[in-house]
Amino acid sequence: MCWQGKGDTNQPLEPPSEFIIKVQDINDNPPQFIEGPYKGSVPEMSQVGTSVTRVTATDADDPVYGNSARLVYSILEGQPYFSIDQTTAIIRVALAGMDREMREEYLVVIQAKDMGGHMGGLSGTTTVTVTLTDINDNPPKFSKGSYEFTIAEDLGIGKPGGRVKANDRDIGENAKSTYSIIGGDERDVFEIVTDAQTQEGILRLKKPLDFESKKSYNLTVVATNIRADSITGGPYMDQATVKIIVEDADEPPVFTKFTYLFDVHENAATNTVIGAVAARDQDAPHSQVRYFIDRHTDLERQFNINVDDGKITLAKPLDRETDMWHNITVTAAEISRAIVAIKVLDINDNAPEFATEYEAFLCENGKPGQVRGHQSGPPAASPSHSSSVTISRDNSISVLAKHDSFRRQKQETYLLPIVVTDNGEPPMSSTNTLTIRVCGCSRDGFVQSCNVEAFVLPIGLSMGALIAILACVILLLVIVVLFVTLRRHKNEPLIIKDDEDVRENIIRYDDEGGGEEDTEAFDIATLQNPDGINGYLPRKDIKPDLQFMPRQGQHSGPNGVDVDEFINVRLHEADNDPTAPPYDSIQIYGYEGRGSIAGSLSSLETASSDSDQNYDYLREWGPRFRRLGELYSVGESDKET
Structure with a gap:
């Protein structure tokens, strides 16, 4: 581009132009195996052409321009065992019959060269380690053809007697073998097992050895591979002879x-x-x-x-x-x-006897043949005329009564001697005593009581009758006590002081009468002094329509008062008095009388010890007390009136 001078406008004389510069590749980068070195494996005895592994190389040159990146593969080392495809870089087996047992590992050097392998090209190399894997292509082999062991005849069962081993050039599972005895062990005395650690065959005893019967054995032992191989068609086996000499031992008789x-x-x-x-x-x-x-x-x-x-x-x-x-x-x-x-x-040197002291029960109202009790013992003889003995199959006896005249009042317990005899030679016997108690039983035959004291009363009375009898006895005792009490007070004066005037007045009404005014129906003070005049006292509870004159009561002289006569008079007056209350009236008079020729019944107040005289008093005063009891029913006569 041209520019004007400084004095000028300083503007470009021509418009800008664009130039494209293309750098041409040259073969300045060699091939490289980025993933190397490589490892591969192939079974031993593989056929030619069996693939082992594949390698890959890269080239930094332009693969479009020229042959700078066109690679060709070759083997520098590893022939004639392996070969490689020039374009795919697949390594294959080139030699048949490679044996792992001869050589297990191979080192193969692979070269990659650019420029299509022509002169002037760049190259790079890598190594591939190829390992031959094991196959079961070797049989087990005993180290020697025959073995000899000496085993003592007293060797215990299961104890090892010798070891044999078959070696196998293979490894792993292909080298494992089993052992067996295929001959020479007709008595089945031995067995052989495999030691998992050493792969040895251990010879052991299954039965004891006997030097006197057999002194040696010749066994045929076989070792066989466990795993069969699909390539060689195994498994393989080997056999050996094992001679066993039995050694004599010092055995006990x-x-x-x-x-x-x-x-x-x-x-x-x-x-x-x-x-x-x-x-x-x-x-x-x-x-x-x-x-x-x-x-x-x-x-x-x-x-x-x-x-x-x-x-x-x-x-x-x-x-x-x-x-x-x-x-x-x-x-x-x-x-x-x-x-x-x-x-x-055993000989018969012991006499039979009862195992325990048995006791039987007999109902006094039972029938003949009803003795309750079962005694276990040897055969026995009949003991007496009042019972019989029955022998059962279980060597036990049953005692039965012959009559029904047993009474507890006569005899409560019977001791029945029983002679027990066995059947030995010579026979032995003993006398045992069976206690039979006479008891009272229910109608069903169940024992209720065996105490003789509970049956003094007549048999067959009901419970109510027994209670009534008991009440009578108690009443009799009360009368006797009352009689004794009256006798003790016979010498007391008839006039009772006010502080000693203590009596009991019992009134019983059968209807709702006049209340406490009924107590004034009779004047009880007369009883305090029979010598007094029986005055007439008007009743306060009723007003009689007719007026009757009071009657003079009969009485004895001051010193001749008779209680029996006095009560009879009062009873007669009450029965014939129309003004008497029509109620049941019970009155108890605390008066005994002036005295009696019989004297006192108490043993404390009489000097006589003659029991016959006391009985005479009872005979004399007994009827009077019975008459005194009739006083309780005075009210019944009043009702009739």
Whole structure:
């Protein structure tokens, strides 16, 4: 662009122009493997062309202009095992039969070159580590064709007797094997198992060894791969011979039986041979065996044993009732043991008897054959004429009454002797006593009471009758007490002072009468002094239509007052007096009389101790007291009037 000078206008002489400058690419950037280095894997024994992995390179040059970014791949290292596609960069197997057990890992160098691989192009490289994975292409292999072990005959069941191992060049699951015995173990004495840690076969015993019966075994053992491979068509196996030599051990003697059972009678004499045990030494069948009793099982030393022939004898007498069984342990000389059980046989040396003191009950109003009670015991004989005994199948007895004349007032308890006899040889017997109580029973036969005191009253009375009888007895006692009280007051004066004038006046009305004015119907003061004149007192509760003159009461002289006569007079007057109240009136007179030729009934006021004289007083005064009781019914005559 041209510009004018300074003196001029300083304006451009020409308009501005645009220029496009294009930079032409040159091959100045080599290819690069950004994701490298690479790792790949392929199973061993893979076929040619099997893909392993793929690599990728980039070029910063312009892929449009020229061949600066056109890449071509090649293998610099790793031939002839692997190959690579020039354009796709896929690595493939180039050699068949590659064995992992021979070589497991390969390092492959890959080159990427631009300019289409022509001269002058730039290049870049990367490495690919290719690993061959394992397949089960190798069988297990025993380290040697035969093994030999020596096993003692006393080796315990399940204990290991030897180890064998089959090696496998494979790894992982392809190297695992199982072991088995396929021959030489007809008695099924051995087994072989796999050790999961070491992959060894462990030979163990399933049954005890017996040197005397078999001294050696020749076993055929097989090791087999667990996993089959789809390429090789496994599994593989290998076998070996295992020879086992049985070593003789010092074994203890063995008893002919593990348990012996002998019987002996409890009355057997000392040194009686109970039985014999026998044991043999398996190491030396004809050697001598010695026998002993383990005294921990025979603390009381009741048995002995012959150390040479094993015969067991009785050291002390036995009692079956104390111990029925004895279990002892017999030991052979080389610590071999057998259990001996000795059963003590019973003999008839105990008489039968009742287990407890039985008591039976008999209703005094019962029928024959009704004794309540069931006694358990051995067979028994009939004890007496008043009862009979029945034997049941369960070895129990039932006692039955033969008559019905049992009464508690006559005899309350019967002691019935019963002879009990067993069926042993010789038979044994004992006499036992059965207590039979006579009791009162209900109509249904249930026992109510066995006390004889409760049945003094007549049998068959009802409860009401018993109460009435009891009331009569109480009333009789009251009369006796009253009589004694009256006798004590026979010497007191008839005139009672005002402060001692204490009487009881009981009035009973059958209708609503005149109230307390009825108490004035009679003048009780007359009783205080029978010698006084019976004056007439008008009644305040009624007004009689007719006026009657008072009657003179009959009385005895001052010293001859008779209570019986006095009461009869008063009773006669009350029955014939029309002015007497028509009410039931009960009056109790606290007066005994002036005296009696009978004297006092109290034992405290009489010097006589003659009981017959007291009974005469009762006979004399008894009717008078009965007459005195009629005074309670005076009102009934008044009503009739």
